[in-house]
Amino acid sequence: DVKVTQSSRYLVKRTGEKVFLECVQDMDHENMFWYRQDPGLGLRLIYFSYDVKMKEKGDIPEGYSVSREKKERFSLILESASTNQTSMYLCASSSLATLGNYNEQFFGPGTRLTVL
Amino acid sequence: AQSVTQLDSQVPVFEEAPVELRCNYSSSVSVYLFWYVQYPNQGLQLLLKYLSGSTLVKGINGFEAEFNKSQTSFHLRKPSVHISDTAEYFCAVRGAGGYQKVTFGTGTKLQVIP
Numbered sequence: 001d002v003k004v005t006q007s008s009r010y011l012v013k014r015t016g017e018k019v020f021l022e023c024v025q026d027m028d029h030e031n032m033f034w035y036r037q038d039p040g041l042g043l044r045l046i047y048f049s050y051d052v053k054m055k056e057k058g059d060i061p062e063g064y065s066v067s068r069e070k071k072e073r074f075s076l077i078l079e080s081a082s083t084n085q086t087s088m089y090l091c092a093s094s095s096l097a098t099l100g101n102y103n104e105q106f107f108g109p110g111t112r113l114t115v116l
Numbered sequence: 117a118q119s120v121t122q123l124d125s126q127v128p129v130f131e132e133a134p135v136e137l138r139c140n141y142s143s144s145v146s147v148y149l150f151w152y153v154q155y156p157n158q159g160l161q162l163l164l165k166y167l168s169g170s171t172l173v174k175g176i177n178g179f180e181a182e183f184n185k186s187q188t189s190f191h192l193r194k195p196s197v198h199i200s201d202t203a204e205y206f207c208a209v210r211g212a213g214g215y216q217k218v219t220f221g222t223g224t225k226l227q228v229i230p
Contacts, residue, residue, distance in 0.1 A: 004159070035220075040125070042206060042222040043160075058217065090159055105218065107159030 003027070004108035006091050012114045019078040021111050023091030030096040032074035033105065034058075034066060037088040049074055050096070081115045088112050118143040120209050120221035128227045129197055137192040137224045139181075139207030146212040149190040151181055152220075154204045163205070166190065167212075177201065202228045 007022035025032065031050050035043040035058075045058030047066040055066050063085060067075045074093075078085055089112075092105040123138045141147060148167050152160040164175025171183040181192045190207060207221040 040222055042122075043220040045217055048217070092159075104162045104165075105160075107161065109157070109159050 004091055004093055004106050006089075006108040006111050008111050009109065010112050010114075012116065013078075013081050014116055015082060017078075017081050017115075019081050019113065019115075021076040021078075021089055021091075021113070023074045023076070023093075023108055024072055025074075025093040025106070026072065027093065027095070027106070028071065029093035029106075030071075031094045031103075031105075032068065033092040033094075034064075034074065034076045035090045035092065036060070037090055037110070043090065046076065081113075083115050086113060086115045118145075118147065118209050118211060118219050120207050120219055122207050122221035122224050124224050125222070126225045126227065128229055130229050131199055132196050134195050135193065135197050135201075135226065137205050137207075137226065139190045139192065139221060141188050141190065141207070141209045143209060143211060148210045148212050149181075149183060150208040150210070150218070151175065151179070151190075151192050152206045152208060154206065154223075156203070160206060163192070197226070197228050199228050199230060201226060 004025045033048040034046040044060050049055045049068045065077045088110050090110045091108040094103045094105045119142050121140045129135045150165045151163040153163045154160045164173050166173045166183045174180045179194050204223045204225045206223050208218050210218045
């Protein structure tokens with residue numbers, strides 16, 4: 001079974017703190033994703049990565065950065081946390097799809113971040 | 117650009133009754149369509165997907181969805197729901213061909229009433 005793990009289920013931080021959210025997958029997937037999930041807004045893509053040291057901006061990258069130094073690990077960084085970054089953060093991974101196909105994204109359980 | 121609209125934010129239904137969760141999409145290119153389910157305190161998991169071929173797609177747990185290109189819809193159905201189906205359901209769309217990101221809808225919470 002594919003397993004995507006996230007370092008914390010719940011996290012409370014103060015405004016201005018630097019926050020690291022870690023995600024690890026154990027299936028040698030090329031693609032990794034960070035989403036945030038907010039009520040009434042669904043999932044919004046923050047960043048994704050299709051290879052080690054490669055990253056692409058998603059729909060809402062402002063205020064976030066990412067790091068992928070190893071294939072299995074994808075980190076989301078909040079340089080200076082703000083209250084509007086209070087949210088559920090979901091990590092996902094998928095293998096590289098062949099042409100005309102789609103490979104399922106496997107999701108971690110999420111990290112609920114509260115910024116006070 | 118592509119977008120997904122889930123018309124109902126919450127759907128209450130009695131146990132063993134049928135249910136339909138509505139999803140409409142817009143895209144300027146051919147699409148792949150998906151339904152994901154999120155059980156309480158868990159991440160999302162894929163319920164079913166439409167890539168091509170038959171417009172009626174069957175997924176896990178007795179769910180099915182029908183792709184209707186003329187109405188740009190991909191509604192999810194189940195003939196008889198169980199308490200364990202209580203969850204949030206997300207419709208998603210991706211442009212076909214090459215690498216394109218998946219766009220998720222805002223979700224529909226299905227509440228099964230005993």
